[in-house]
Amino acid sequence: MSSPAPERTSETGTDVLREVQDRVLWLSTAIIDHANRVRPNPTGLKVGGHQASSASMVSIMTALWFARLRAEDRVSVKPHASPVLHAINYLLGDLDERYLTSLREFGGLQSYPSRSKDPDQVDYSTGSVGIGATAPLWGAMARRYVESSTGGAGTGRQYSLVGDAELDEGAVWEAVLDPTVAELGEVVWIVDLNRQSLDRVVPNIGATRLQGMFDAAGWQVLTVKYGRLLQDLFERPGGEALRSRIDEMANPEYQRLLRCTPAQLRERLASPELSPLLDTLDDTTLHAAIRNLGGHDLPALLDAFDAIDDRRPTVVFAYTVKGFGLASEGHPQNHSSLLTAGQVGELAARVGTSPGEPWRKFEDGSAAARLCADTATRLRREPVVPHRIPPIPADIGRTPSGRATTQAALGRALLDLTREAPEAAKLVVTLCPDVSSSTNLGGWVNKVGVWSPQERVDWFADDPETILHWRERPTGQHLELGIAETNLVGALGELGATWSRWGRPLLPIGVLYDPFVERALEPWSFGIYAGGQSILVGTPSGVTLAPEGGAHQSVTTPSVGLEQPGCITYEPAFALDVEWTLLASLARLGRPDGTSAYLRLSTRPVEQSLAAVPSDPAARERRRRQVVAGAYPLRTAAVASPDVTIVTMGALVTEALTAADRLDALGKHADVVCVTSPGLLFRALQARAGQGSAGQGSADTWILDSALPAERSAPMVTVLDGHPHTLAFLANVHRVRAAHLGVTQFGQSGDLDSVYRHHGIDADSMIRAALDVAD
Numbered sequence: 067m068s069s070p071a072p073e074r075t076s077e078t079g080t081d082v083l084r085e086v087q088d089r090v091l092w093l094s095t096a097i098i099d100h101a102n103r104v105r106p107n108p109t110g111l112k113v114g115g116h117q118a119s120s121a122s123m124v125s126i127m128t129a130l131w132f133a134r135l136r137a138e139d140r141v142s143v144k145p146h147a148s149p150v151l152h153a154i155n156y157l158l159g160d161l162d163e164r165y166l167t168s169l170r171e172f173g174g175l176q177s178y179p180s181r182s183k184d185p186d187q188v189d190y191s192t193g194s195v196g197i198g199a200t201a202p203l204w205g206a207m208a209r210r211y212v213e214s215s216t217g218g219a220g221t222g223r224q225y226s227l228v229g230d231a232e233l234d235e236g237a238v239w240e241a242v243l244d245p246t247v248a249e250l251g252e253v254v255w256i257v258d259l260n261r262q263s264l265d266r267v268v269p270n271i272g273a274t275r276l277q278g279m280f281d282a283a284g285w286q287v288l289t290v291k292y293g294r295l296l297q298d299l300f301e302r303p304g305g306e307a308l309r310s311r312i313d314e315m316a317n318p319e320y321q322r323l324l325r326c327t328p329a330q331l332r333e334r335l336a337s338p339e340l341s342p343l344l345d346t347l348d349d350t351t352l353h354a355a356i357r358n359l360g361g362h363d364l365p366a367l368l369d370a371f372d373a374i375d376d377r378r379p380t381v382v383f384a385y386t387v388k389g390f391g392l393a394s395e396g397h398p399q400n401h402s403s404l405l406t407a408g409q410v411g412e413l414a415a416r417v418g419t420s421p422g423e424p425w426r427k428f429e430d431g432s433a434a435a436r437l438c439a440d441t442a443t444r445l446r447r448e449p450v451v452p453h454r455i456p457p458i459p460a461d462i463g464r465t466p467s468g469r470a471t472t473q474a475a476l477g478r479a480l481l482d483l484t485r486e487a488p489e490a491a492k493l494v495v496t497l498c499p500d501v502s503s504s505t506n507l508g509g510w511v512n513k514v515g516v517w518s519p520q521e522r523v524d525w526f527a528d529d530p531e532t533i534l535h536w537r538e539r540p541t542g543q544h545l546e547l548g549i550a551e552t553n554l555v556g557a558l559g560e561l562g563a564t565w566s567r568w569g570r571p572l573l574p575i576g577v578l579y580d581p582f583v584e585r586a587l588e589p590w591s592f593g594i595y596a597g598g599q600s601i602l603v604g605t606p607s608g609v610t611l612a613p614e615g616g617a618h619q620s621v622t623t624p625s626v627g628l629e630q631p632g633c634i635t636y637e638p639a640f641a642l643d644v645e646w647t648l649l650a651s652l653a654r655l656g657r658p659d660g661t662s663a664y665l666r667l668s669t670r671p672v673e674q675s676l677a678a679v680p681s682d683p684a685a686r687e688r689r690r691r692q693v694v695a696g697a698y699p700l701r702t703a704a705v706a707s708p709d710v711t712i713v714t715m716g717a718l719v720t721e722a723l724t725a726a727d728r729l730d731a732l733g734k735h736a737d738v739v740c741v742t743s744p745g746l747l748f749r750a751l752q753a754r755a756g757q758g759s760a761g762q763g764s765a766d767t768w769i770l771d772s773a774l775p776a777e778r779s780a781p782m783v784t785v786l787d788g789h790p791h792t793l794a795f796l797a798n799v800h801r802v803r804a805a806h807l808g809v810t811q812f813g814q815s816g817d818l819d820s821v822y823r824h825h826g827i828d829a830d831s832m833i834r835a836a837l838d839v840a841d
Contacts, residue, residue, distance in 0.1 A: 079133075082433045083364050086157070087128040088417035089428070091391050093153035093166070094120040096424040099410055101169040113170050114177070118389035118400040119146035122260045122361070123227060126384055127154060129367040130225070130256075132441050138222030140567075142190035142202050144229045144258060145178035152186060156425075158442040161186040163425050181566075182597045191596035196235030197556070197589050199228045199255070201596075203241050203379075204553075204560035206250045207545075210519055211495065211561065212570045214540035218453075219568045223376075226255045233257070233276060237589065240550040248284035249519050253379035258361065260388035261317045262398065273383060286380040290370045293363030295355050304343030311340065324387060324396030328353050357395070361386035450569040456489035458653045461690055465679050466641040469671040472716070473605045475641035476577070476667060477506040479648050481513060490573070490652070495561055497545045497576040499554045505577045505605055507544070508534045515542035551578055551586035555602065559593020562600035562655065562662070571656025573601075580604030580620045580666055581611075587626060594632040599660040601651050605667035607637075608787030609813040610717045612821040619813035624715070624788035627664040628745045635745045637666040637786075639719040640677040643693050643742055650694040668717040668787075670818070676700075676723055695766040696746035697773035701726055703735035708780045710734060710836040713796055715741040715786040718827060722785060725832035732833075734840055737780070739773050744792050747773075751799060774799050781839035783807065785827055805835035 098115030107113065127143070127150050135141070143151045152175055155161040165185055168174025176183050178193030190205070192198025202224035212219035232238060241247060259273060277287045292300070292309075300309045312320065323331060328349035335344060344352070360366045361384030374380045389395035393409040405413065414421050428435035462482045466475070484491040495517070502511050511534060518538035526532040547553045558576040565571035578586065583604045590602055609619045627635025634654070636647040644667065651663035678700065680686045692698035697713075701723060710729065714722035719740055726736040741747065746766065753765035779800035784793035790808030797804035809825045822828035 079437075080364050082437050083128060083132055085428075085434045086132055086437060087125055087364070088391075089157065089419070089434070090128055090150060090153045091121060091124045092413060092417045092419050093156060093425070094124065094147075094149035095392065095405065095410070095413060096421075097149045097152060097166055097169050097175070099405065100167050100424070101171070102404055103407070105167060105171070114402060115149065115169060115404075116146035116402060117149075117392060117405060118394050118397075118403065119144075119229070120148075120150045121390050121392050121395070122258050122386040122388045123147040123150050124390070125362040125364060126227065126256055126258065126367060126386070127151070129364050130371065131158075131445070132437060133364075133368055134371045135225075135445060136222065137445050137447050138220050139225060140189040140202065140205060140222060141225040142192055142198050142227065143179050143188075144227050144232070145193045145195070145198060146229065147227065147258075148176065148179045148192075151179055151188070152184075155186040157427065157438045158445065159438075160442070166425050180596070181563075182595065191592070194588060194592045195229075195232050196237040197592050199226045199232050199235075199238055200241040200552075200556055201560060202226045203244075203247050203250065203253055204557040205563075205567075206253050207246065207557055208560040208564050208572075209252075209568070210250075211517060211545075212564050212568060212572065214517070214519075215492070215495075215543075215572075216453075216570050218570045219564070221252070223252045223254050223374075224250075226253075228255050228257050230257055230259045230261065237552045237556075239279070240548075240553055241556065242280065242283050242285070244548055244550065244553050246519070246547070247379060249378075251376045251378050254374055255379070255381040257381060257383050258386050259383050260361075260386045261321070262388045262401070277381075277383060280381045284378055286375045286378055288370050288373055288380060288382045289385075290360030290363070290366050290382060291385045292360050293358035293366055295351075295358040295363075299343060299347075299355055302343055302346070304340050307337070307339035308335075308343055311335065311337070318398070321396045321398065323356050326356075331356060357387050357390070359385040359387060362390050450566065452565060452569045452657070453571060455493060455571050455573070455653075455656050456487065458483075458490045458649055459486050460646070460649055460653075461687070462486050462645060462649070464642075464645075466674045469673055470641045471506075471669050471671050472638050472641060472644045472667040473669050474506045475638075475644035476603060476605070476648065476665070477508070477510050478641070479645040480507075480510045480575075482645070483649075484513060492543075493571065493656075494573045494575065494652070495543050495545060497547065497554050497558055497561075497574065499547050499551055499578055500549045502544065502546060502577075503534050505579075505603075507577060511535075511544045514544060515539055516544050516546060517542035551582050552589050554578060555586040555590035555593060558600045558602065559590065559596060559598030562593065562598035563596065565599070565656040565660075566597050566658075573652050573655050575601045575603060577603040577605065579618065580607035580623055581618050583620065583623050583664075584626065587630075591630060594630070594662050599655045599657075599662050601648070601655070601663045601665065603665045603667060605665075606669040607666045608668065608717065609809055609821050609825055609827075610668050610670045610787050610818065612813075612816055612818045615815035616812035619809075620788070621809045621812070622789050623666060624744065624786060624792040627666065628748060628792055630664065633662045633664055633745075634743060635664040635666070636743050637716040638693070638742055639714075639716055639740050640672060641674055642677060642679055643740075646690050646693045647742060666716065670717040672717070672720055676719065692769065692772055693742050695769040695772075696743040696750065697739055697741045697769060699737060699773055700740040701736075701738040702778075703730070703737050705735045708735045708737045708778055709840045711737045711739060711774070711778070711780045711782045711802075712832060712836065713739045713741060713782060713784045713793055715744070715788075715793065717787050718785055721822065721827070721829045721832060725829040725836065728829065728833055729836055732837075734836065736836060737778060741773075741786075741793060741796075744795075748795055751795065770799055776800060781836075783832055783835045783839060785832055787827065803839045805839050807831055807835060
């Protein structure tokens, strides 16, 4: 249920807001000052923080939190303004005083807002430029999806507080231009237009061009450029000349005026057109007027917030001064600069506090204290009550036969889930960047439909030649985005966070071409860091996609999966392996101790009888546990001690078994081990050596003895369709001689045999390597 909108702010209320604004400015500045100048720093390494970047956001955040925000709203705060967020949360009673001295300290306040690591309320993790800005777009989409599928997500605006330099990121525009975003009226971006980057004043930030780009994308565009003082001056004789002078000057020239004394201002602005106005202004008024931008004028900001049209996304361009209210305001190199002790003292005196009592709150009973208390009550949220995911089967019970691909097995497993566990299947939501049919999700899409905020007509429903039926409705379970992988994984992360936002877990699966996983890796990794739990499927993969050539052949993605925190990676060889690993991955989603997964699949058909799945139920369950834990012995030579162990993964299982047969004919007996998860095996090896990192979780060390028993240790050949170092660590399980085959260069087009031979991952190459290590 939506909470009532806050009442409009009176002039008296504006005075109280200004008092709170000053205290927020002080606290955010003091938090950074304490971390750098007061807290002991034995190493002498830079601690850092951004006093100027925080200061430019203080007015915007004060107006939003203390006058317009509602409990159901969510806000993404630009990374460098994290101290402002913590200062506000402290005044609202959501942050204990002891944390104010812990910015960037181990276990303390994070450098940038973090949902998972900060002790106070943070709605969105930010820090990777552009990703935190776009997250509320996907958060809005996720909220709507939950509300239309299971209910319980309520309403509320999704705000992004964006630094203007973040608009340089391509990911921002990929998100803004997605057609679905234009329908998300609850989205509001507030751009902190301070016209500075890290190193300089941006010569021409092109605000008009940016406004036009948002407008063309269907957004409402609001601009808060000038404050009330300047607006009043513009109405006086000479005022229009002042407006034109400021409008037309370059950003660096304007920034230079902020560093001038009143006398210097008069000299720089002197002109016959301006004299009628300048001659009537005292020095204090002139000095205040030149920095009276709309982003620091509370009434102007509140008017803009009240003008938001909830029928389409809105962007508010708020002109600000970087470092507003600080001695460093407007300086081109103020990005990471720190106030001196003297400047800190001057700030304290001006805002009515004391460096000796930096964390003092407002006096009980004062108007400012009442505003803080009333705001805390208004923004208080009910605790999230997590809903449990219905049971997910570990084994659906089929044993695939014939020739099949792991890519096709994904679509089949999803369809099987709808029959075997329909309640759990209702929580599955799949996403694609325009590759549903080419990644074998057509059957699933036909069954569950495509999600859309509103139902649309399927004009090809009566066309008998149409195989993929595109039925768009609010009850659909497939989301189709444009060809922009960052959008896909951004949405994936937010759909994977609904369990913690509203207690309504989903089971999100994103499918894209494996060569483009690395393009999407940063936002997906950041989504995991922020608490989003999801499954990313990369398919097709590797040089096995031979005809596509080097442009579409992934090399390093297996090791990316191995190294990604918060994620378990699988590369199954057989269809049943896909089912088992997918079901296990789904069962790990949507819970506080949950884990994301990455499945690397292939379009190469493999004879399923090669899997030699045991028919005995107990033996089958043992195989399933091995598959999920990371590896299993696929073929055991009929000798007490093999001459070599071939360890393979994914599509190369056929070549590995062929090589084992030929080695046997040469009198060299080979065991074949099929790896499904190099990451789990590495974790097990680290745990067995007592080297697992804190927070890594438990590791199934038994899998090493099961897949690579000590009594059968032998020289080893590892081989995969990816970089060879992915499996190279396995030689350390028993410290054996080893050769490691894989792909170390860009691919070429060609038939499968030629491409495998070119990269040295064919059966002949395996045999040569095995003979070398076995001698």
